[in-house]
Amino acid sequence: MADMAPEPRPWLAPSASGPVTTTVRLPGSKSMTARALVLAALADGPSVIEAPLRARDTALMAAGLRALGVGVDTSADDRWLVEPGPLRGPATVDVGLAGTIMRFLPPLAGLAEGTVAFDGDPHARNRPLRPIIDALRSLGVRIDASATGGLPLTVHGAGLVEGGEAVVDASGSSQFVSGLLLSAARFTKGLTLRHEGPPVPSAPHLRMTTHMLRAAGAVVDESVPDVWTVEPGPLRGRTWTIEPDLSGALPFFAAAMVTGGEVTLAGWPAESWQPVEQLAALLTGMGAEVTRTDDGLTVRGTGTLRGITADLSEVSEMTPVVSALAALADGPSELRGVEHIRGHETDRIAALAAELGKVGAGVTEFPDGLRIVPGPPRGAAFETYADHRMAHAAAVIGLAVQGVHLTDVGCTSKTLPEFPELWAGLVARS
Known part of the structure; x- marks a missing residue:
């Protein structure tokens, strides 16, 4: 891989x-570029990403989305075009060593029709994934994972994720929360996600996720500490301007x-x-x-x-x-x-x-x-x-x-x- x-x-x-x-x-923020790519892939129309980061992590994210049927044109350095398409497998996603890919794309893969296999660099198999896998399973997504609960894994997409309520221990990474929230508006019932465990690190990255979800038209409630609710509904295609x-x-x-x-x-x-x-x-x-x-x-x-x-x-x-x-x-x-x-x-x-x-x-x-x-x-x-x-x-x-x-x-x-x-x-x- x-x-x-x-x-x-x-x-x-x-x-x-x-x-x-x-x-x-x-170049642009890796965190913002990754989130913009995922939200654009799930939107109801085309999006433009201005001043994106072109690097290994974001190139692999774009490739992963293409494998799932999304049109991602990265030919211009300063302006990427994303055209959503029906999410489908079979597909194979190389996560490299990127936490954003291994945590943001499995929830999206649950919305695809067909199987989606994930693997990456050797050390990627040591990076924690079990909390997001367990949360997705609790929401009805069928996933085959390694004995440690991580990579390599296969998501058996059914074309929809019912959604509803889920619990996650995100003390190991705020990306466990962000990964679930980014796709949640497309879940049939949306998502109410509750964190249980030691404090969630990297709170500014969570705020970036909820800000960008709202900018794409999602209804997000984070008024209760350690609880996030995303209502089901469409995400808008838009122009994202990425900060340095x-x-x-x-x-x-x-x-x-x-x-x-x-x-x-x-x-x-x-x-x-x-x-x-x-x-x-x-x-x-x-x-x-x-x-x-x-x-x-x-x-x-x-x-x-x-x-x-x-x-x-x-x-x-x-x-x-x-x-x-x-x-x-x-x-x-x-x-x-x-x-x-x-x-x-x-x-x-x-x-x-x-x-x-x-x-x-x-x-x-x-x-x-x-x-x-x-x-x-x-x-x-x-x-x-x-x-x-x-x-x-x-x-x-x-x-x-x-x-x-x-x-x-x-x-x-x-x-x-x-x-x-x-x-x-x-x-x-x-």
Whole structure:
């Protein structure tokens, strides 16, 4: 299944000789692009996706939808066209290593006529899926899954999903909720979904899901904590304009902080569906100045990089780069609330503990996070674990530490294929 997996690409992270001061233009948000593709596939008319992210995850999502009978024209880089069609099998979907595909498309596959098989990269089989599988089964969808309740799996679509009420433990990923909600308006009875378990992480991603559902015409009630109701009804085809990717911008903002420079993310909207307030508070706490103007979102390094104590549960995608900043700070940091990232592309907590230790930090691993004590930095081989965020963390360390060798920078193609070139250009201007 993993024929699109990039070959390992060893890379020496470039070191900065002075402040990085630049404006960057980045592709669209992966999270918004994935949601727009699914909502467009389920709409009652054609949709346009403007400024989408073209990367491995979104290319595989588009391919998966095409396999199910949806017309997805991605020939233009800045404007994709989606033409809904009858959902049908038999189909095979390669999820790669993308949580969005393995969690957003099985509910949609339940609406298809025929069987839909899902599999992906080897590590994808380790990513948690059972909660969404169990919820779909409770709604009458027939699914064959592996012994662990995950990939490989086959959805036996019956052309409709009855819907109604379901319970899910989404403490492992907010995508379990988002995946069910995105298709719920097309369920015969809609869906009332209740979360039972420890807190759901990454709440801003859930808010993005409900905002985008409403923008497509769905009636959504989230007034009761941990309960979401989507009424049955049509979804409208529309034009989706995708914001620049905030998580993808974080390493570039980190470059400003590490080098005492200034980086502006161009094209940032006045109103955002991404967790910009949480990001601004986090970076400000570490010593940066964050401003929003007509030019975009700007982060300025002040020459001080402070350690921080923070709960990252709402912005867990940012943990690797924040950990890299913590390893270069002037004092210890404690980052908690992210136990669920052990089920991401790799066990990110264990991976960060191992790799930050190699480059000189003292690291204590907790079930839900890390304590990081900066030490004399040193170059090392930095394993990236086929995880784009680990590569971003290594690149940030490399700005200040010579001799940081990434085992594979190719994994950044998951969300930003041009990352190595953008990063090298950034450092060249320091």
